[in-house]
Amino acid sequence: MTRVVLLVGTKKGAFILESDADRRTWSSRGPLCEGWPIHDLIVEPGSGAILAAGGSPWYGPAVWRSEDGGTTWTHSSAGLTYGDGAEPIRTVWSLSTTPDGGLFVGVEPAGLFRSDDRGATWRHVEGLTNHPTRPTWGPGAGGLILHTIVPHPTDAARTWVGISAVGVFETRDGGASWQPRNVGVRAEFNPENRFPVTGQCVHKFALAGGESELLYQRNHCGVYRSDDGSATWQEITANLPTDFGFSLVTHPRDPETCWLIPLSVPEAGRYMPDGHAAVWRTHDGGTSWIRADDGLPTRDAFLSVLREAMARDTLDPVGIAFGTSTGQLWHSADEGVSWRMITDMLPEIWAVETAVVDG
Numbered sequence: 001m002t003r004v005v006l007l008v009g010t011k012k013g014a015f016i017l018e019s020d021a022d023r024r025t026w027s028s029r030g031p032l033c034e035g036w037p038i039h040d041l042i043v044e045p046g047s048g049a050i051l052a053a054g055g056s057p058w059y060g061p062a063v064w065r066s067e068d069g070g071t072t073w074t075h076s077s078a079g080l081t082y083g084d085g086a087e088p089i090r091t092v093w094s095l096s097t098t099p100d101g102g103l104f105v106g107v108e109p110a111g112l113f114r115s116d117d118r119g120a121t122w123r124h125v126e127g128l129t130n131h132p133t134r135p136t137w138g139p140g141a142g143g144l145i146l147h148t149i150v151p152h153p154t155d156a157a158r159t160w161v162g163i164s165a166v167g168v169f170e171t172r173d174g175g176a177s178w179q180p181r182n183v184g185v186r187a188e189f190n191p192e193n194r195f196p197v198t199g200q201c202v203h204k205f206a207l208a209g210g211e212s213e214l215l216y217q218r219n220h221c222g223v224y225r226s227d228d229g230s231a232t233w234q235e236i237t238a239n240l241p242t243d244f245g246f247s248l249v250t251h252p253r254d255p256e257t258c259w260l261i262p263l264s265v266p267e268a269g270r271y272m273p274d275g276h277a278a279v280w281r282t283h284d285g286g287t288s289w290i291r292a293d294d295g296l297p298t299r300d301a302f303l304s305v306l307r308e309a310m311a312r313d314t315l316d317p318v319g320i321a322f323g324t325s326t327g328q329l330w331h332s333a334d335e336g337v338s339w340r341m342i343t344d345m346l347p348e349i350w351a352v353e354t355a356v357v358d359g
Helices: none
Strands: 002-010 013-020 027-032 038-043 050-056 060-066 074-076 091-097 103-108 111-115 145-151 159-164 167-171 202-207 215-219 222-226 244-250 258-263 279-282 290-292 310-312 320-323 329-332 340-343 349-358
Touching: 002 050, 002 329, 013 038, 050 103, 060 091, 060 103, 091 145, 111 145, 145 202, 159 202, 167 202, 202 244, 215 244, 244 310, 258 310, 320 349
Parallel strands: 038 091, 038 349, 310 349
Antiparallel strands: 002 013, 002 038, 002 349, 013 027, 038 050, 050 060, 050 091, 060 074, 091 103, 103 111, 103 145, 145 159, 159 167, 202 215, 215 222, 244 258, 258 279, 279 290, 310 320, 320 329, 329 340
């Protein structure tokens, strides 16, 4: 029997929701991870283990691991440090697996760490932190955080990362050296240099389904695509209601389809424009966008969705889920055409991830 699992990270712990392949009725467990704030969750390929990234204001950063579907957990922070006398790591923001069986985490203040023992210990990828532009890195509104990690699907030496408010970087030598990848991305908040080498406020990016060089990006200043592995970016904001927002997910098989949620600009509240909840999708690579609001509240819905709080599964049709900063969790079982609310009783939602489990 096929099960669909939603992994939800909140300000007050992780939650796990499960359904069958119809994705109509959901059960819920939580809070998990002892109520720690959880920024990201993933399922490890092969083992099926669940990993959760978080941090406690009392105990510092940690990566949680469950080998039994979330019933029991262990956690480790071994190696998550910049060294004696350095600024302490506050929390872990992002998780990713690698093609060669490793794990990456992104932390605050911005840096990248790798584990080759399933998260028991971590080592600092110093090439990124030692980049010559590092003294110029400035924080976004949420801090100086490495929030997005996208390993190349077949080349373990290549990885992209996103740092707010710094930009996208890529390594092609396993992390020894890194190159900024921000050509064509606007930085309107820097009118004296709207297209700097670094200093863009990347919010989220992802590889297109079935592709290794096509990426889509959400930015503080627009939506973009890159057809050349991030060497250059072209703006595709098109007919979207604003150029601001955080969330973005790509179709698992169709490289021309992705979904996102526009928000009003920071000065106007960072919520769904005009209080009209909607998810927008493209089927032509960003040339045009379609608004879908069937089942969503279209008035007085001052909802906000953070960068990790949107995810999709791999079924056909694809299921899409998003969570809000006020605790509502929404789901579509028809590729974003219509929507149903699963629950409105969770703490502030920071992350949503999906997994399809057979058997």
